[in-house]
Amino acid sequence: MNVTQEIVKYVLEQASGVVIALMLIWRIETKLDGLTSAIMHLSDAKASK
Known part of the structure; x- marks a missing residue:
């Protein structure tokens, strides 16, 4: 194999x-968004009681 192929x-x-890392970061970000909205929903429900 020559240098160019290497x-x-x-x-x-x-x-x-890099592509795999970006995909994993995107998946984690999506899950965190879901978790954040669930926490906000729960805290709103608690505050309205």
Whole structure:
């Protein structure tokens, strides 16, 4: 394998890692948004009693 192929392989591996990390962050963010809205809903229900 020549140097160019090594560089392309390395860049693709790094890029796939970044994509996976972004997907995980996006999923966690979505779950946190759901949790936050549930907590807000519960605290609103408690405050109105």
